[in-house]
Amino acid sequence: MLKTIETAQEAAFPLTGDFLAGRLRKHLSSDDLQYIEGLIDGTLFLPARETLVEGGRRVDVSAILVSGFAFRTIERDDKRYIVGVHLPGDFVDLHAFALKRLDHSIVAVDDVKVGVVQHSKLKQVMRDRPKIARAMWFSTLLDAAIHRKWIQMLEGLDAPQRIAHIYCELQTRLELIGSANQRVLRAPFTQKDIAEMCGVSAIHANRAVSKLRELNLGEIRRGSLYTSNWDALRDYAGFDASYLYGDGPLRMNEEWD
Amino acid sequence: MLKTIETAQEAAFPLTGDFLAGRLRKHLSSDDLQYIEGLIDGTLFLPARETLVEGGRRVDVSAILVSGFAFRTIERDDKRYIVGVHLPGDFVDLHAFALKRLDHSIVAVDDVKVGVVQHSKLKQVMRDRPKIARAMWFSTLLDAAIHRKWIQMLEGLDAPQRIAHIYCELQTRLELIGSANQRVLRAPFTQKDIAEMCGVSAIHANRAVSKLRELNLGEIRRGSLYTSNWDALRDYAGFDASYLYGDGPLRMNEEWD
DNA sequence: CCGCCAAGCTAACATGTGTCAATAGACGCG
């Protein structure tokens, strides 16, 4: 169960379908998207910095992030490691459906709204709607592809490049769900958050942020990135968006039937 | 298609079912395992260091590793980043089924044998055998969980600890498929391979290997790890096997019906 | 409006890691 269900409040208004399954928006028909929306049992609000799913716990529901940011985190010896970031439209703990318990936690970064789906319903989807099931599988594989890119990033980039890469990824993912802004990437991260995503100390993250500013690549203030030169930033980070499977000739609509 | 299909040879002998779907061995009935084995169209041999699947290419088959080791790698600017390791029994590019093209390459470490499965057959599985489909999904989610652990490892451990952690993981995974040895973990890695898994230079990997030797934690010779003290090694790396979902009360046999 | 506290920033020094250069060992091949 959701650990913090008791601190959350029920939503009063309907979901729009706009951000729902935002990541799959380009990959499924609106019929299919509506079907997914129909799986949602209810909506929860969770305040910033609260834990949505505690690692190790058994769960029998999964959650779609409707608004706000969330982290995947692993704790060890009082240190927190951020292993992924999620945006509105991400089916954020779908992994728990097949794994039954998660190896990590999901925490809200700012105030978030999530849609809750019972695993029993997902089991039904597996039986009755193989195409939807495959799309959900695809969504978790996209998480895996992002994980691999982070591994490569941690293996090959220094701290300023890692920060640049993470923001480039987020910008592209926001573009894919239609909520990017050209001049600013609004995000609620502290520099400690940035440090934990990059695997460096908070102090070094600060140095790295300063370096990006000195290089005129962008200015990070209170988590938000202001830049006039995304191309230079992408170049600096060696960012290549193909791992996000955002477009090209391989969208599921064309491939999955 | 398999890029190197022309360099590979057809297998002459039948598969045993022993290592097949080795990772799922504890999670499925022998009936189900035999069904998976039945999906295999043919067998390929691939010589050491050859590429099984080239990243970016469209594929319409996936491969189960029957014998030998394989790496997942990403290339960039003539540098190779190893983002994962696979052992016999791993459904090594099942990700390509839903993704259609892979964001990375699969390369043989030593001489390998793989079983090939057509995606058209997997599509059939999605329609007709939801439980098997879910098990295959599980297998890819296990890859994702391993990716997350690598991210944490790269964010939080220094080079010698990373090496220790990787070998601990491999030992546990070998135990899970019943082919571990208590005194030696036989593996065909060069120190350059180890460096590329850890995200450090080959020279620094050498220093790290030396340090493990000095600390009496283990001796790595030609890729194989000789140790008499796995507990100390696990402790040194902060290794906790729960992310491998090897046992406990959450096996699929009990949970998936 | 004040004051508090978390977040951001800076400096100085220690450790981890990269790079270059050089050498030694292991293996394949003629």
Next chain:
DNA sequence: CGCGTCTATTGACACATGTTAGCTTGGCGG
């Protein structure tokens, strides 16, 4: 058997990052 090549190893030095300490800024509640 000896040569050449890939792998492993060592030393010296430069750069990246961690750690500790202290200071500044900004948002927020009283």
